[in-house]
Amino acid sequence: MKAKEKRLSGMALREVGVVAIILIIYVIGCLIEPRFFSFDVLVNILLFTPVLLLISLGEMMEIISQNLDVSVGSIMGFAATVGGAIFRYDKSFPIIVVFLVTTGIGVVLGLINGLLVTRFKLPSVIVTLGTMNIYRGLIFILMNAKQIDNMYIPQNLIALSQPMKSVIGIPYTVIIAFAAAALVALFLRRFKTGREIYAIGCNREAAELRGINATRISMLVFIIAGGLSGFAAMLFISRVGYVNPVTAGSGMEFTAVAAAVIGGTSMAGGVGTTLGTVLGCLLLGVIYNSISYIGISGYWQDAIYGAIIIIAVIIEKLIKTRLVKGQEA
Amino acid sequence: MSGHPLLAAKGIYKSFGKHEVLHGVDFDLREGEIHALIGENGAGKSTLLRILFGVHKASAGTIEYKGETVRINSPMDAKSYGMAMINQEPQVFSDMSILENIFLGHLELTSARMVDYKRMEKIADGLLQKLGLNMDVHSKMMGLSVAEQQMVEIAGALSSNASIIFMDEPTASLTPDEVQRLMDLIRRLKSEGKTIVYISHRLEEIKQISDRVTVLCDGKKVGCYNTAEITIDDMICSMIGCTLGEMIKKEETEISDEPHFAVKGLTSNGAFSNVTFEVRRGEILGIAGLMGSGRTEIARTIFGVMKRDAGTIEIDGKPVVINSPIDAIRHGIALVPEDRHGLGLFLKKPIAFNTTFAASWKIKRKLGFIDRKREKDVTEKYVEQLKTKLTSIYHNVGDLSGGNQQKVSLAKWLATDPDVLILDEPTRGIDVGAKTEVYKIINQLARDKKCIILISSELEEVLALSDRIVVMYEGRQTALFDRSEINEVNVLAAAHDFA
Numbered sequence: 001m002k003a004k005e006k007r008l009s010g011m012a013l014r015e016v017g018v019v020a021i022i023l024i025i026y027v028i029g030c031l032i033e034p035r036f037f038s039f040d041v042l043v044n045i046l047l048f049t050p051v052l053l054l055i056s057l058g059e060m061m062e063i064i065s066q067n068l069d070v071s072v073g074s075i076m077g078f079a080a081t082v083g084g085a086i087f088r089y090d091k092s093f094p095i096i097v098v099f100l101v102t103t104g105i106g107v108v109l110g111l112i113n114g115l116l117v118t119r120f121k122l123p124s125v126i127v128t129l130g131t132m133n134i135y136r137g138l139i140f141i142l143m144n145a146k147q148i149d150n151m152y153i154p155q156n157l158i159a160l161s162q163p164m165k166s167v168i169g170i171p172y173t174v175i176i177a178f179a180a181a182a183l184v185a186l187f188l189r190r191f192k193t194g195r196e197i198y199a200i201g202c203n204r205e206a207a208e209l210r211g212i213n214a215t216r217i218s219m220l221v222f223i224i225a226g227g228l229s230g231f232a233a234m235l236f237i238s239r240v241g242y243v244n245p246v247t248a249g250s251g252m253e254f255t256a257v258a259a260a261v262i263g264g265t266s267m268a269g270g271v272g273t274t275l276g277t278v279l280g281c282l283l284l285g286v287i288y289n290s291i292s293y294i295g296i297s298g299y300w301q302d303a304i305y306g307a308i309i310i311i312a313v314i315i316e317k318l319i320k321t322r323l324v325k326g327q328e329a
Numbered sequence: 330m331s332g333h334p335l336l337a338a339k340g341i342y343k344s345f346g347k348h349e350v351l352h353g354v355d356f357d358l359r360e361g362e363i364h365a366l367i368g369e370n371g372a373g374k375s376t377l378l379r380i381l382f383g384v385h386k387a388s389a390g391t392i393e394y395k396g397e398t399v400r401i402n403s404p405m406d407a408k409s410y411g412m413a414m415i416n417q418e419p420q421v422f423s424d425m426s427i428l429e430n431i432f433l434g435h436l437e438l439t440s441a442r443m444v445d446y447k448r449m450e451k452i453a454d455g456l457l458q459k460l461g462l463n464m465d466v467h468s469k470m471m472g473l474s475v476a477e478q479q480m481v482e483i484a485g486a487l488s489s490n491a492s493i494i495f496m497d498e499p500t501a502s503l504t505p506d507e508v509q510r511l512m513d514l515i516r517r518l519k520s521e522g523k524t525i526v527y528i529s530h531r532l533e534e535i536k537q538i539s540d541r542v543t544v545l546c547d548g549k550k551v552g553c554y555n556t557a558e559i560t561i562d563d564m565i566c567s568m569i570g571c572t573l574g575e576m577i578k579k580e581e582t583e584i585s586d587e588p589h590f591a592v593k594g595l596t597s598n599g600a601f602s603n604v605t606f607e608v609r610r611g612e613i614l615g616i617a618g619l620m621g622s623g624r625t626e627i628a629r630t631i632f633g634v635m636k637r638d639a640g641t642i643e644i645d646g647k648p649v650v651i652n653s654p655i656d657a658i659r660h661g662i663a664l665v666p667e668d669r670h671g672l673g674l675f676l677k678k679p680i681a682f683n684t685t686f687a688a689s690w691k692i693k694r695k696l697g698f699i700d701r702k703r704e705k706d707v708t709e710k711y712v713e714q715l716k717t718k719l720t721s722i723y724h725n726v727g728d729l730s731g732g733n734q735q736k737v738s739l740a741k742w743l744a745t746d747p748d749v750l751i752l753d754e755p756t757r758g759i760d761v762g763a764k765t766e767v768y769k770i771i772n773q774l775a776r777d778k779k780c781i782i783l784i785s786s787e788l789e790e791v792l793a794l795s796d797r798i799v800v801m802y803e804g805r806q807t808a809l810f811d812r813s814e815i816n817e818v819n820v821l822a823a824a825h826d827f828a
Contacts (some may be wrong), residue, residue, distance in 0.1 A: 118682070203421065
């Protein structure tokens with residue numbers, strides 16, 4: 001019983017810790033720049049999350065199942081470009097259908113990743129490093145690297161990211177992303193396949209000895225991660241308002257890994273929570289916004305994200321060592 | 330009695346690489362019996378079970394379930410025939426709850442297809458009570474003792490409603506009390522109509538509990554007997570019946586008077602503490618103890634892999650500082666590790682590469698280029714000395730049999746010209762023939778005036794070969810026996826800290 005409390009506090013400690021850091025950064029931001037203390041900024045912080053959150057949730061599942069997918073940014077870019085191209089062709093095309101199309105593209109690209117990894121038993125990092133470049137390259141080939149300008153994007157889609165256009169003041173994209181997170185949490189916690197994702201990440205050999213089809217589950221995770229990235233593409237278009245094939249989703253895979261790891265997802269596999277990943281995204285959102293409000297050069301952003309991911313891993317390691325020691329005592 | 334056995338294996342062959350481990354084994358299992366499977370290490374018991382359970386695929390042979398030929402290509406298939414496996418090393422999900430560790434693979438679902446934690450909790454509580462365990466099913470698996478983990482695995486097998494349960498050395502890491510509880514449980518399972526296959530090295534257990542015994546030796550079936558009709562002595566005879574009579578023989582060597590190598594008060598926090606012994610040239614010092622007593626850790630600390638927290642290591646009476654394997658090699662110490670695959674060898678690299686890897690200075694030319702000629706000479710010298718059987722020194726080590734792999738592992742460290750040679754489980758997982766050869770080599774090395782530290786979980790080995798024996802118990806040195814004091818009773822008592 002005692003051991004249980006200790007371990008529970010281990011995970012909860014992590015999440016409380018992230019919340020604390022979010023608050024600290026927010027308060028510091030407000031102290032340095034009073035303008036930071038406003039409803040608009042809070043909405044902006046939330047607005048940072050939708051695209052990242054969807055992609056991070058997929059990445060989190062990959063990491064839990066002991067894979068890593070670095071192609072999610074390219075998948076999002078690919079899907080966004082196709083979505084944009086559809087609107088350029090016909091601006092009045094039903095948005096919901098385009099949502100289905102981009103999600104479908106994500107599913108197919110994820111499926112390709114999954115097939116390569118599971119059929120040939122290759123390391124996922126290498127495979128997705130390859131497909132990351134292939135998918136990105138395909139966008140250039142298909143689009144001649146031309147940008148899809150703002151004039152082609154339907155206002156209805158852009159309105160999804162605008163707080164004014166929402167009945168409760170929080171943009172619909174944010175609500176959509178958090179609803180997706182809730183579904184993912186339900187899936188991971190309450191469904192057989194969700195639990196088996198943790199199982200294969202925790203101990204693949206044991207999972208197979210229990211008759212769990214690890215290949216099928218890995219495959220499914222690649223498909224889900226792809227699908228979420230494809231779905232995120234529409235939220236991306238909505239937020240940014242144009243699609244540049246070069247920059248759309250580029251570097252996103254790194255930010256997604258950062259969000260998941262900050263939220264306590266273990267690179268060793270088998271550990272990670274949806275709530276943690278949501279908090280990880282929010283933390284990155286607070287940092288992103290405070291950097292721009294305080295007036296620090298945007299060039300700092302990448303370095304800061306990089307530092308944070310390393311700090312997060314160090315903290316995880318410290319907590320783990322502490323726990324192990326606590327048990328031995 | 331029905332005509333067909335519940336489960337039968339016919340003419341099972343299995344090879345790993347070029348090494349055949351099962352040569353046409355038959356095995357049959359009657360419904361409701363407890364069937365023991367015995368044999369020496371490497372006889373093929375676990376491999377046979379793993380083939381029945383679909384983990385390995387047989388190279389040839391058939392499996393029949395109730396008289397019909399079936400294909401079992403994965404544990405999933407095996408489960409569908411009502412089989413479950415308790416593994417030698419518990420296979421657990423340490424970051425997940427005990428509850429999930431019991432049910433993963435066959436989670437209970439609600440009508441809405443969601444995981445039914447409430448129902449599982451109820452079933453688990455019942456099972457754990459039946460097993461006499463008192464644990465909170467919601468706490469995580471990590472932190473449980475091996476015995477508890479094993480019990481959770483058994484609960485898992487029971488919760489899957491398996492009718493055939495394979496137990497691969499379930500008692501290897503249990504205390505006598507826990508063993509007794511397991512025995513009671515197995516009897517109860519039998520009375521409930523379950524069929525059990527039981528692998529163990531402890532023959533008293535087998536005599537106590539099983540209905541029939543199948544004996545394997547070197548990948549062949551020696552026979553299948555009714556337990557009531559066979560004595561323990563007969564079991565031993567048939568297990569080693571095909572081996573070379575008296576296998577282990579100690580050869581007298583000339584032992585110098587002055588110790589060459591010594592450790593004093595050696596301590597590595599959390600692993601072992603205050604270990605003191607010395608080894609003279611030409612002497613074989615055995616280290617005995619149960620699993621987890623700190624044997625391997627001593628070797629790893631001397632070799633600079635694990636941190637030394639206190640104590641000194643002395644060579645010729647002078648303390649030396651060893652903080653890494655490189656320091657150790659420089660002082661003429663070599664460690665042939667327990668885990669050939671993980672630590673000792675590069676299986677996918679050639680024999681020549683492996684042999685010269687630790688002594689690369691011998692074959693390096695200027696600028697770090699490898700002298701192929703010298704590489705060949707060095708390798709062939711040890712192939713000859715150790716009588717390694719191979720077709721070419723440029724083939725990969727992974728293609729060799731276990732015994733020959735072990736010889737390459739030995740060669741790799743002999744090539745560094747050590748004065749002190751630490752052998753950690755030198756005969757684990759190799760067949761009887763290869764074992765005798767390894768014993769000969771150990772004797773030869775002692776005659777060559779090396780200091781040998783022999784660590785082994787096979788007590789007979791340590792008893793027969795050692796000039797002196799250090800006995801460990803839970804990280805403490807409980808005894809140091811001289812040749813005259815060495816006998817099974819003494820060593821066993823010290824290994825259980827009865828003294």
